[in-house]
Amino acid sequence: MTQSVLVVCAGNICRSPIGEAAVKAAAIRAGLELVVDSAGVAADVGWPPERHAIEAAAEAGLEVGGRARQVTPSDLERFDVVVAMDSWVAERLRHLAPGLEGDRVQMFRSFDPAADSIEVPDPYGAPIETYRRVVEMILPAAAGLVEQLSQTATSGSR
Numbered sequence: 001m002t003q004s005v006l007v008v009c010a011g012n013i014c015r016s017p018i019g020e021a022a023v024k025a026a027a028i029r030a031g032l033e034l035v036v037d038s039a040g041v042a043a044d045v046g047w048p049p050e051r052h053a054i055e056a057a058a059e060a061g062l063e064v065g066g067r068a069r070q071v072t073p074s075d076l077e078r079f080d081v082v083v084a085m086d087s088w089v090a091e092r093l094r095h096l097a098p099g100l101e102g103d104r105v106q107m108f109r110s111f112d113p114a115a116d117s118i119e120v121p122d123p124y125g126a127p128i129e130t131y132r133r134v135v136e137m138i139l140p141a142a143a144g145l146v147e148q149l150s151q152t153a154t155s156g157s158r
Contacts, residue, residue: 003149004035006079007108008089012040012068014124015085017049018135019108021062022142032150037079039071041092050124056131060139073097076104083108083145085120109137111144 007019016038027034047068057064076082076097082105084090093105107118120137123130 002033002035003081003153004079005037005081005083005145005149006071006075007036007038007083007085008041008071008093009038009085009120010040010042010089010122011047011124012038012043012070013047013050014053014131015120015122015134015138016040017064017066018053018057018062019083019085019120019138019142020066021057021064022135022138023145025062026142026146027149030146030150032146032153034146034149037075038066039069039075041071041089041096043068043070045070050131052123052126052128052131056128056135059132060135062135071096081106081145081149083111086122087119108145109141111148112137112141113144114140 005023007016009015020036020038023036045068049064054064073096084093084105085108090105109115109118123134
C-alpha cells in the first residue's frame with residue numbers, strides 16, 4: 001500500500017513546496033513509493049511558488065513547482081502523514097479537524113534528530129540567503145521522514 005504525505009505551511013508558496021520536493025527526492029533515493037503533496041492553511045490559492053523558493057531549492061537539486069492550494073479537512077483524513085512547518089500552522093491544522101488523533105499532525109523538523117528547533121521559519125519576503133537556510137533545514141527533516149516511513153513500510157510488509 002502506498003503511503004501519503006501532506007506538507008503544510010501558511011501560504012503554500014515557500015516552505016511547503018520546498019518540503020514536498022525534498023520528500024519526493026528523498027523517497028526516490030530510498031526507493032520508497034510515496035504520494036506527496038503540499039498545501040497551505042492560509043494559501044495564496046493559484047499562486048506559483050515564490051521565485052526565491054524555486055531558486056534556493058534548485059541550487060540543492062530540487063524541482064519546485066505547482067500552484068498554491070488551501071488545505072481541506074478531507075486532506076487531513078486522506079493523507080497518512082500530515083507535517084506542519086511551524087507551530088502556528090500545526091495549531092490551524094488541529095483546529096481545522098478537531099476530531100483527528102492527537103499525533104496525526106506532526107512537526108516537519110521533528111524528523112531531523114539534529115534540529116535545534118522544530119520550527120521552519122517563514123522566509124516570505126526575505127533575501128535568497130534566508131531561503132537557502134530554509135532548504136538546509138528541510139533537507140535533513142525530509143530524509144528523516146522518508147527513513148521513518150521506509151522502516152514502517154518494511155515492518156508492515158512482513
